[in-house]
Every structure is written in structure tokens, then in C-alpha cells.
Amino acid sequence: MNAKIRRIEEKCNNCMRCVLDCASGVWKNIDGIPAMTGQDLCNRCSHCVAVCPKNAIENDFLKTAQVRRVKKKLIDPxxxxxxxxxxxxxxxxxxxxxxxxxxxxxxxxxxxxxxxxxxxxxxxxxxxxxxILKEISLLVFSTAVSFYKYSTTRSGQYVFKGLKLSAAIDAMLQKYIEPMAYYIELNETGRDLxxxxxxxxxxxxxxxxxxxxxxxxxxxxxxxxxxxxxxxxxxxxxxxxxxxxxxxxxxxxxxxxxxxxxxxxxxxxxYPALKHPNTVSRKNPNISWIGGS
Structure with missing residues (x-):
């Protein structure tokens, strides 16, 4: 079997990072030396190459030209x-x-x-x-209009009454269907909704x-x-x-x-036609801490 993944012995410092970071079982610790034992298990995640501090791994499954040192100075929280x-x-x-x-x-x-x-x-x-963009927009909006018009019929109202099985569904219907008359008016002015x-x-x-x-x-x-x-x-x-x-x-x-x-x-x-120079308001996060905060 031709080795597609190789450890360059003279570069390797036996740090075992490749063994620890490989989620597929390609690398194993054999007598204190990282050994490639299952190249067919490789899922091409590149972690062995990314984690190696000595560039001591060659992996023919990868496009190695894309691998470079991370520019840590550019990472700013x-x-x-x-x-x-x-x-x-x-x-x-x-x-x-x-x-x-x-x-x-x-x-x-x-x-x-x-x-x-x-x-x-x-x-x-x-x-x-x-x-095509106009056709897609028209198709989606016309489908919503048809849905709305059906909801105003007797049979539609009966069906919608049955659909209101939960608060979530009820809220969705109110949010998108009930204001539909206004959306139709807005659409007729040329607004793509x-x-x-x-x-x-x-x-x-x-x-x-x-x-x-x-x-x-x-x-x-x-x-x-x-x-x-x-x-x-x-x-x-x-x-x-x-x-x-x-x-x-x-x-x-x-x-x-x-x-x-x-x-x-x-x-x-x-390209935005409107700029937003300010941030916005959002609800506080709903967090359930398990094991402390």
C-alpha cells in the first residue's frame, strides 16, 4: 500500500498532537512514536497538518498549497x-x-x-x-397570496382553525397571513417583499x-x-x-x-442602500446553566 500520509522523522518531535487531535483513528501512539496506522480512515479534515508545530506531516489527500501558518495577530475578539x-x-x-x-x-x-x-x-x-430573480420572487409571493386568499374562504377558515394547534403556529399565522392585505398593497407599489x-x-x-x-x-x-x-x-x-x-x-x-x-x-x-450606524436592541439570552454559571 502506498503511504498517502507520512511522518517526516527528522522533523517530528514526538509531541503526539496528531494522535490526540485525529478524530478518525488514523494516528496512534506506538512505543512513544506517532504512527500512521489507518490512512483509509482519513476524512481529509487536515487537523494532523494543522496541529503539527514542526510541519512534520505530509498528507497526499490534501491540497497542501492551501495550508499556511495562522496569522494570529489578525485574530481579535x-x-x-x-x-x-x-x-x-x-x-x-x-x-x-x-x-x-x-x-x-x-x-x-x-x-x-x-x-x-x-x-x-x-x-x-x-x-x-x-x-430569474424576478420570477422567483413572483412565484414565492403569489404562493403566499394564494395561501392568504384560501384562508379567507369558509373551507380555508375551517382548515386554519384546525391548524391553530399551538401558540407557535398561531403566532406564525398571525405574523405572515393576517397582515397579507397590507403586503399585497405594498407589492403593487413595486416593492419586492x-x-x-x-x-x-x-x-x-x-x-x-x-x-x-x-x-x-x-x-x-x-x-x-x-x-x-x-x-x-x-x-x-x-x-x-x-x-x-x-x-x-x-x-x-x-x-x-x-x-x-x-x-x-x-x-x-x-450593496446596502441604507446604512446602519448604530447597533440594535435584543432580548437578554435565555440560559439554563447545568453545573454552575
Missing amino acids: AVYKEIALSRRSIRHYKDKPVEPEILKDIIDVTRYSPTASNSQHVSYIVITDPN ILHNAPVLVLLHGPSMSFFGADNCNIAAANMTNYAHCLGIGSCYIGFVTLLTRFNKKLCRLINLPKGRKVYASLVLG
Whole structure:
């Protein structure tokens, strides 16, 4: 068997960090020396290379050109805190496209987001065609309008009465369905209430039969929005697009969703038309401490 993972003996200081940090059982401590005993178990997480202080590991499964020393001086908790506190959901965008190189940069950074078992199954559909964006927005909004109109019929009211089984469902119906007449009026003025006239829609998708597809895609989406914010690009999660892909085949065809894949997160990107110079107010966190605070 050709060794795809190798320990460079003259560089290794036998610190055992590779053994401790490998979650797949590739490395083992044999007589005080780290030994590669199960390369077929490697999930390409790169941790053995990342944790080694002596650069004493070669791993042919990896793109080693991407591996470099971490720039520790650039890691600042105050900076990250300000990013988290200042990032807003943007619903008004400039009539200006986002440059392709910026979109590629955003996705390039996003791909480093963690995934369960390092599956790296997150994929991206990036839509910038104005006609397709308008069609998606119209499809989603018209579906909501149909839902609303049905809710005003006798049979619809009977069904909705049955749907109000919990406070959460009741709150959802009140929030989105009951004000629908106002939304329809607003839509008729030219306001895009779904994609907010944003120039870019990004859909993050993963395998349909995945235990952790939603986690993987939403972690990636969070990193995407935060990094985009650092570049001056606004974003907004569009949950209704994600929801509609569950049961609307026309929408799935519009976005060219591959077979066997499921959209777990959708968001728009663009240059903000409004700036937010101040932070916002939020409720105090609801925390249950187990074992002390």
C-alpha cells in the first residue's frame, strides 16, 4: 500500500498532537512514536497538518498549497464582536451588481466552514440573472397570496382553525397571513417583499438524506453573511425561498436544483442602500446553566 500520509522523522518531535487531535483513528501512539496506522480512515479534515508545530506531516489527500501558518495577530475578539453586533439583515439594495470576484471570494472563505465528519457536502447555487430573480420572487409571493386568499374562504377558515394547534403556529399565522392585505398593497407599489430587489440570491444545498445537512449549510451561511458584511456587502436570509423548495417543483426547476439535493439555506446579497450606524436592541439570552454559571 502506498503511504498517502507520512511522518517526516527528522522533523517530528514526538509531541503526539496528531494522535490526540485525529478524530478518525488514523494516528496512534506506538512505543512513544506517532504512527500512521489507518490512512483509509482519513476524512481529509487536515487537523494532523494543522496541529503539527514542526510541519512534520505530509498528507497526499490534501491540497497542501492551501495550508499556511495562522496569522494570529489578525485574530481579535473585539473586531469579531463588532462584526457580530453590526451585521444587519438588509432589505433595501442599490441597483448595482456585486462583482463576480467578490462573490467568488465570499464563497472561497465560506467553504472553510465546519461540516459534520468533514463531509464538505455544502454546495452553492448563485443566481444573478435579474429575470430569474424576478420570477422567483413572483412565484414565492403569489404562493403566499394564494395561501392568504384560501384562508379567507369558509373551507380555508375551517382548515386554519384546525391548524391553530399551538401558540407557535398561531403566532406564525398571525405574523405572515393576517397582515397579507397590507403586503399585497405594498407589492403593487413595486416593492419586492421576497428578494428585496437584491442582485444576488445564494442557495446553499446538501444531500437530501443527510442528518446534518441543515447544520452544515446554516453554519456556512452564517460565515458567508459575516464575511460579506466585512466586504461592505449586505445580506438577508430568505426563509420563504427555502421553505417553498420543499414542495414547489417549479421553483426547484427555476433554481436548477440537482436531483438528490435539498436547499437548507437561502440568502440574498448586495450593496446596502441604507446604512446602519448604530447597533440594535435584543432580548437578554435565555440560559439554563447545568453545573454552575
